[in-house]
Amino acid sequence: MRALETLVAVADTGGFSAAARQLSISAPSVTRVIQELETDLGVTLFHRTTRTVTLTDAGDAFVADARQLIEQYQAAT
Numbered sequence: 001m002r003a004l005e006t007l008v009a010v011a012d013t014g015g016f017s018a019a020a021r022q023l024s025i026s027a028p029s030v031t032r033v034i035q036e037l038e039t040d041l042g043v044t045l046f047h048r049t050t051r052t053v054t055l056t057d058a059g060d061a062f063v064a065d066a067r068q069l070i071e072q073y074q075a076a077t
Contacts, residue, residue: 001073004066006033007045011063015053 009019010030020027038045045059055063 001070003033003037004070006030007037007059007066008063008070010034010046010053011055011059 006019006023009022010016013019013022016030016034017027020030023030034045041058041062043058043062044056045062047054047056
């Protein structure tokens with residue numbers, strides 16, 4: 001669940017550092033979680049430049065699914 005929450009935070013905030021602040025974790029932790037998720041899925045979820053982070057098409061589709069899974073998990077707990 002942590003990986004999905006991290007993914008959504010990066011998508012919502014538009015950056016790894018902003019997501020880290022929102023989640024109260026370090027920016028390198030956010031980077032590591034996203035890299036592991038991309039490796040596990042075999043797709044690139046974000047376009048990264050020195051100034052911006054935007055979702056790829058695969059990332060956009062996966063974030064929508066991640067949001068649903070998070071909502072279902074929260075409703076069940």
